[in-house]
Amino acid sequence: MTSMFAVLVFVWLIVGAVAGAQRHYYDSAPTNCASTGTIAVTILAGPLNYLGMNPKIGNCNVDMPQPSP
Numbered sequence: 517m518t519s520m521f522a523v524l525v526f527v528w529l530i531v532g533a534v535a536g537a538q539r540h541y542y543d544s545a546p547t548n549c550a551s552t553g554t555i556a557v558t559i560l561a562g563p564l565n566y567l568g569m570n571p572k573i574g575n576c577n578v579d580m581p582q583p584s585p
Contacts, residue, residue, distance in 0.1 A: 551573075554572050
């Protein structure tokens with residue numbers, strides 16, 4: 517049962533990676549965290565990409581730590 521679940525998860529992620537390739541997300545390096553996030557959620561969405569789901573991360577802000585005074 518556990519191995520069946522592992523195979524299912526693996527196939528799910530492969531289908532998501534193929535969807536990302538079809539959308540040309542891997543043609544160039546991600547330029548910001550939004551494009552990296554879009555690639556990640558596309559892979560995690562797996563087969564749902566083919567049912568009309570087109571996940572995108574619009575904006576993300578990463579707080580950069582400031583040096584202590």
